[in-house]
Amino acid sequence: MGGMSDYHHGLRPESRIVHPPVTEVTGSRPLGVPLHQGHVFAFPDSDTLADAFGGPDKAFLYSRNGNPTVRSLEHAVADLEGGSGALAASTGMGAITTVLLALLRSGDHVIAQRSLYGGTFATLADLAARWGVSVTHVRGDDPEEVRAALRPTTRLLYLETVSNPTARVADLPALIGAAREAGVLSVVDNTFTTPLLCRPIEHGADIVIHSATKYLGGHSDVMAGVAVFADTGLHHRVWHHAVEQGATLDPFAAWLTLRGMQTLGLRIRRHNETALDLAGRLAAHPAVAAVHHPGLPGHPDHELARRLLPDGQGGVFAVDLAGGREAARAFVGAVRLASLAPSLGGVHTLVLHPASTSHRQLSDDELTAAGIGPGTVRIAAGIEHPEDVWADLEQALAKL
Numbered sequence: 001m002g003g004m005s006d007y008h009h010g011l012r013p014e015s016r017i018v019h020p021p022v023t024e025v026t027g028s029r030p031l032g033v034p035l036h037q038g039h040v041f042a043f044p045d046s047d048t049l050a051d052a053f054g055g056p057d058k059a060f061l062y063s064r065n066g067n068p069t070v071r072s073l074e075h076a077v078a079d080l081e082g083g084s085g086a087l088a089a090s091t092g093m094g095a096i097t098t099v100l101l102a103l104l105r106s107g108d109h110v111i112a113q114r115s116l117y118g119g120t121f122a123t124l125a126d127l128a129a130r131w132g133v134s135v136t137h138v139r140g141d142d143p144e145e146v147r148a149a150l151r152p153t154t155r156l157l158y159l160e161t162v163s164n165p166t167a168r169v170a171d172l173p174a175l176i177g178a179a180r181e182a183g184v185l186s187v188v189d190n191t192f193t194t195p196l197l198c199r200p201i202e203h204g205a206d207i208v209i210h211s212a213t214k215y216l217g218g219h220s221d222v223m224a225g226v227a228v229f230a231d232t233g234l235h236h237r238v239w240h241h242a243v244e245q246g247a248t249l250d251p252f253a254a255w256l257t258l259r260g261m262q263t264l265g266l267r268i269r270r271h272n273e274t275a276l277d278l279a280g281r282l283a284a285h286p287a288v289a290a291v292h293h294p295g296l297p298g299h300p301d302h303e304l305a306r307r308l309l310p311d312g313q314g315g316v317f318a319v320d321l322a323g324g325r326e327a328a329r330a331f332v333g334a335v336r337l338a339s340l341a342p343s344l345g346g347v348h349t350l351v352l353h354p355a356s357t358s359h360r361q362l363s364d365d366e367l368t369a370a371g372i373g374p375g376t377v378r379i380a381a382g383i384e385h386p387e388d389v390w391a392d393l394e395q396a397l398a399k400l
């Protein structure tokens, strides 16, 4: 049989079946990225094996340290973001905690946007409560606020390109510039915009984070996270910690994410168009008191969005229903094509009432500071036909 040596042929069946022939592709190449699900690699000698422990650019040895399928995803996202390298993690939160724990130590100070993803906000609060890291929250629209918050111990500035759920746009060049002047690293969660709409490294960011669970995977069937690094030194430093922390991405999840990502260009165009179209129609509906979409002229970050996100602002926006809390809760229960679910970035249109679900732990004052009212509903536009999505939202509004 091809690929089997005389030595293998001489073994008993129970031994041969433990060592089936591994098919090498020669004379052609696979068009799709191959799935390397095996977690360990064999070496010809101990010196070559020892060398493989040295970093993410060495030979593959054990999939917690690196895996060819996972590496393909890392290269793909690093390429789109304009980074020197990337690290994939089991979830977006896995990427975020890996970066924070790799770069922070007790006594360090972090400046972070106030309206952060809930899991990130909770992680920073936990680092402050139990690990001696101090955190100052800023609004995210004024570099002077960042300068005023700087301390000699400040290590990181943590931002999100577009905030949840009211789609505030962070002034990345100005805020990152203020951190850079002080030698402080900037980390930007770019989940909502994807590298097709915004590339924070072009604005000076040192690390870009994605919950690939959302737009990159895009089909609500896989969890993954990626951290992209502007420079190799930072990449290798975080890689050493990532190997210890072990929030490693499974190769099959990397494979699914890569498969989903191939249609990102088509999907993001539809997400952009549907969200902006719905936002405009909802703004004219009598049951709607306000619409929070940075593509609309009334949004506080409209001018900034035109400059920073000229190719579109993504699929997530929010509306304030005139009927307040009861109207919002009735609306999310009345949609039929859309689903009430706590995610975004997939092919399905999703709705959510933040005040009673994703943001329920915030006090009334904190909700107001985050721009979330009792009647605020988040809408994450999917890729269904926009007229069907609009008809669904309209019939749900008509029931209020």
Ligand SMILES: *Cc1c(COP(=O)(O)O)cnc(C)c1O
Binding pocket: 091, 092, 093, 094, 117, 119, 160, 189, 191, 192, 211, 212, 213, 214, 223, 224, 225
């Ligand atoms: C979902 C999300 C995360 C967390 O990602 P998981 O893959 O769910 O762990 C982080 N940041 C943002 C902006 C998100 O939307």
